[in-house]
Amino acid sequence: xxxxxxxxxxxxxxxxxxxxxxxxxxxxxxxxxxxxxxxxxxxxxxxxxxxxxxxxxxxxxxxxxxxxxxxxxxxxxxxxxxxxxxxxxxxxxxxxxxxxxxxxxxxx
Numbered sequence: 229x230x231x232x233x234x235x236x237x238x239x240x241x242x243x244x245x246x247x248x249x250x251x252x253x254x255x256x257x258x259x260x261x262x263x264x265x266x267x268x269x270x271x272x273x274x275x276x277x278x279x280x281x282x283x284x285x286x287x288x289x290x291x292x293x294x295x296x297x298x299x300x301x302x303x304x305x306x307x308x309x310x311x312x313x314x315x316x317x318x319x320x321x322x323x324x325x326x327x328x329x330x331x332x333x334x335x336x
Contacts, residue, residue, distance in 0.1 A: 230266050234309070234321035238262070241322055250306065250322060258300050258322055261308055270315050295319070 233239040240247040242262050246255055261283070268274045275285060284302070288295045288309065300306040305325035311318040 229269075229316050230262070230320050231316040232318045232320070234319040235323065238308075238320050238322045242266075247322075251304075254300050254304065254306050258306070258308070261298060261300065262320070262322075265308075265310070265317050265320065271312050274312075 230242070233242065237247050237249045241250070241255070241258055245259050250258060265274065283298045285296065285298050288297055292309070295309050295311050297307050297309045300308060300322070306322070307324070308320065308322050310320045
């Protein structure tokens with residue numbers, strides 16, 4: 229279950245299926261990944277059911293240690309990052325590499 233969204237783009241995506249800040253060709257994939265994240269009950273189920281290897285589910289390092297990332301589109305830089313604790317997703321963000329991360333948590 230998604231507990232908190234990390235930015236308005238992700239909140240809008242989840243609730244409306246679209247967002248001005250993300251190229252239209254990535255909308256369907258981003259919404260699908262968010263729906264899978266909402267539906268799974270644990271991290272193992274997320275790995276098994278939601279994400280083929282091509283989306284690169286991987287842990288982040290450095291200042292982002294404790295967070296995970298999945299690719300919306302491999303070469304575009306668009307991704308979803310999140311923390312996963314006690315079977316819930318926190319700080320779920322749709323963003324692109326190079327974008328300054330903001331910290332505006334929005335409750336689901």
